[in-house]
Amino acid sequence: MSIDFSADKPIYQQLIDRITGEIIKGHVKPGDKLPSVREYAVEVGVNANTMQRVYKELETMGITETKRGQGTFVTEDSIRLEQLRDEVKKDLVQSFLTNIESLGFSKKEIIEHIQNGEWGEKG
Amino acid sequence: MSIDFSADKPIYQQLIDRITGEIIKGHVKPGDKLPSVREYAVEVGVNANTMQRVYKELETMGITETKRGQGTFVTEDSIRLEQLRDEVKKDLVQSFLTNIESLGFSKKEIIEHIQNGEWGEKG
Amino acid sequence: MSIDFSADKPIYQQLIDRITGEIIKGHVKPGDKLPSVREYAVEVGVNANTMQRVYKELETMGITETKRGQGTFVTEDSIRLEQLRDEVKKDLVQSFLTNIESLGFSKKEIIEHIQNGEWGEKG
Amino acid sequence: MSIDFSADKPIYQQLIDRITGEIIKGHVKPGDKLPSVREYAVEVGVNANTMQRVYKELETMGITETKRGQGTFVTEDSIRLEQLRDEVKKDLVQSFLTNIESLGFSKKEIIEHIQNGEWGEKG
DNA sequence: GTGGTCTAGACCACT
DNA sequence: GTGGTCTAGACCACA
Numbered sequence: 001m002s003i004d005f006s007a008d009k010p011i012y013q014q015l016i017d018r019i020t021g022e023i024i025k026g027h028v029k030p031g032d033k034l035p036s037v038r039e040y041a042v043e044v045g046v047n048a049n050t051m052q053r054v055y056k057e058l059e060t061m062g063i064t065e066t067k068r069g070q071g072t073f074v075t076e077d078s079i080r081l082e083q084l085r086d087e088v089k090k091d092l093v094q095s096f097l098t099n100i101e102s103l104g105f106s107k108k109e110i111i112e113h114i115q116n117g118e119w120g121e122k123g
Numbered sequence: 124m125s126i127d128f129s130a131d132k133p134i135y136q137q138l139i140d141r142i143t144g145e146i147i148k149g150h151v152k153p154g155d156k157l158p159s160v161r162e163y164a165v166e167v168g169v170n171a172n173t174m175q176r177v178y179k180e181l182e183t184m185g186i187t188e189t190k191r192g193q194g195t196f197v198t199e200d201s202i203r204l205e206q207l208r209d210e211v212k213k214d215l216v217q218s219f220l221t222n223i224e225s226l227g228f229s230k231k232e233i234i235e236h237i238q239n240g241e242w243g244e245k246g
Numbered sequence: 247m248s249i250d251f252s253a254d255k256p257i258y259q260q261l262i263d264r265i266t267g268e269i270i271k272g273h274v275k276p277g278d279k280l281p282s283v284r285e286y287a288v289e290v291g292v293n294a295n296t297m298q299r300v301y302k303e304l305e306t307m308g309i310t311e312t313k314r315g316q317g318t319f320v321t322e323d324s325i326r327l328e329q330l331r332d333e334v335k336k337d338l339v340q341s342f343l344t345n346i347e348s349l350g351f352s353k354k355e356i357i358e359h360i361q362n363g364e365w366g367e368k369g
Numbered sequence: 370m371s372i373d374f375s376a377d378k379p380i381y382q383q384l385i386d387r388i389t390g391e392i393i394k395g396h397v398k399p400g401d402k403l404p405s406v407r408e409y410a411v412e413v414g415v416n417a418n419t420m421q422r423v424y425k426e427l428e429t430m431g432i433t434e435t436k437r438g439q440g441t442f443v444t445e446d447s448i449r450l451e452q453l454r455d456e457v458k459k460d461l462v463q464s465f466l467t468n469i470e471s472l473g474f475s476k477k478e479i480i481e482h483i484q485n486g487e488w489g490e491k492g
Numbered sequence: 493g494t495g496g497t498c499t500a501g502a503c504c505a506c507t
Numbered sequence: 508g509t510g511g512t513c514t515a516g517a518c519c520a521c522a
Binding site for chain 6: 282283284298301302312313314315316317318
């Protein structure tokens with residue numbers, strides 16, 4: 001939930017993932033207004049420049065739209081959001097499988113490990 | 124199988140993963156001698172210092188042992204190698220699940236995607 | 247206090263020992279920021295790569311944490327620092343005793359020599 | 370007792386320490402004949418060149434004497450052997466104290482640790 | 493020949 | 508500015 005400043009994953013990427021996650025989960029809906037850059041930066045304790053970059057990338061990805069003078073909003077293009085969801089899922093799985101392979105594990109073994117694991121929702 | 128010089132993952136990490144993978148797969152066995160630093164560096168087309176770093180890291184991980192003037196050998200401590208396998212698997216899955224969660228996907232949905240995907244054994 | 251460029255012990259190891267010592271002595275405290283790699287390198291007169299290696303090793307040992315773009319900090323995990331102190335002390339004494347033994351001295355004789363010696367507090 | 374091929378201390382140095390130790394302990398006496406280079410090399414499983422170096426350094430140190438055609442003998446100069454004992458002891462303690470200091474421990478604390486330790490002869 | 497250390501200098505991503 | 512990676516090339520100790 002919180003930002004890990006020592007992680008290998010860049011802070012801005014962690015923030016992109018978090019916001020993307022909120023949208024995927026439906027906690028944030030198409031047309032919703034995001035906090036201002038400064039507000040959000042203060043909230044999570046990062047530099048405003050970092051948050052600026054996050055918003056910029058989100059807009060580049062077509063996830064948000066900026067209305068001058070009004071702020072940043074989640075796009076109302078729900079088809080785009082569906083695309084986003086699929087893209088993200090595909091990338092996630094693809095890079096995971098690449099890792100599995102290069103490290104010498106079989107897909108079967110790993111899936112079993114995930115299913116038997118003691119994490120999260122038991123889904 | 125080969126090194127991606129433009130990937131986000133550093134070359135030396137790719138090499139560590141590769142060698143670790145070879146050991147996990149059993150292609151390289153306890154007590155086996157690895158190629159010399161310079162030899163291996165030439166083989167994969169990286170600088171000798173980069174390969175040196177890879178070997179050093181492997182030794183720190185307890186995977187290899189160096190006999191001065193003779194070369195670098197995979198440890199004969201097969202218990203350590205079993206540990207290694209488990210650690211690597213656990214880390215792999217753990218970080219994947221963290222990603223899934225922060226991006227708002229359910230474990231169930233992702234596993235289905237992996238199983239139905241067009242990768243790996245069906246690839 | 248200063249670096250011996252012609253010692254048998256590598257420069258980077260001397261630097262690790264020095265920083266570790268500063269922490270053990272309490273001159274550097276949990277959460278303190280270390281000088282930047284380049285800054286410190288200039289200060290002691292070594293190459294930046296050498297210092298980079300020192301910092302990397304310290305991080306691997308769990309003594310420091312790096313916040314990207316901000317610098318390197320002593321871990322705030324004071325339990326880890328206590329562990330460190332004990333580990334270092336144990337290793338120090340253990341390797342000394344191994345030496346004593348292989349060279350054929352008794353522990354008693356050596357301790358007497360240390361206590362009567364012209365070093366340290368009496369120096 | 371045995372040679373550690375993966376240790377940080379060079380094999381030849383380990384062997385010098387061992388032989389020196391045997392003399393200090395009195396297991397090997399002034400005038401005693403040492404095994405031939407080849408014999409000894411086979412016995413401990415090292416390269417003959419390595420053992421050659423060991424014998425050469427011992428002679429340089431004035432500990433042994435070579436009689437052509439007869440072999441290598443521990444010097445009968447018992448004053449030299451006493452000197453040797455003292456030199457070795459002094460070096461040992463000196464380097465230990467240097468380490469203690471650079472790592473931020475007090476002499477007192479370390480001696481207590483040695484005395485309370487669960488090693489060796491309890492001497 | 494083998495690993496290990498160090499330098500000099502370049503380039504990159506992140507904040 | 509901060510840490511991180513990589514190259515090229517030199518030099519060293521060890522077996």
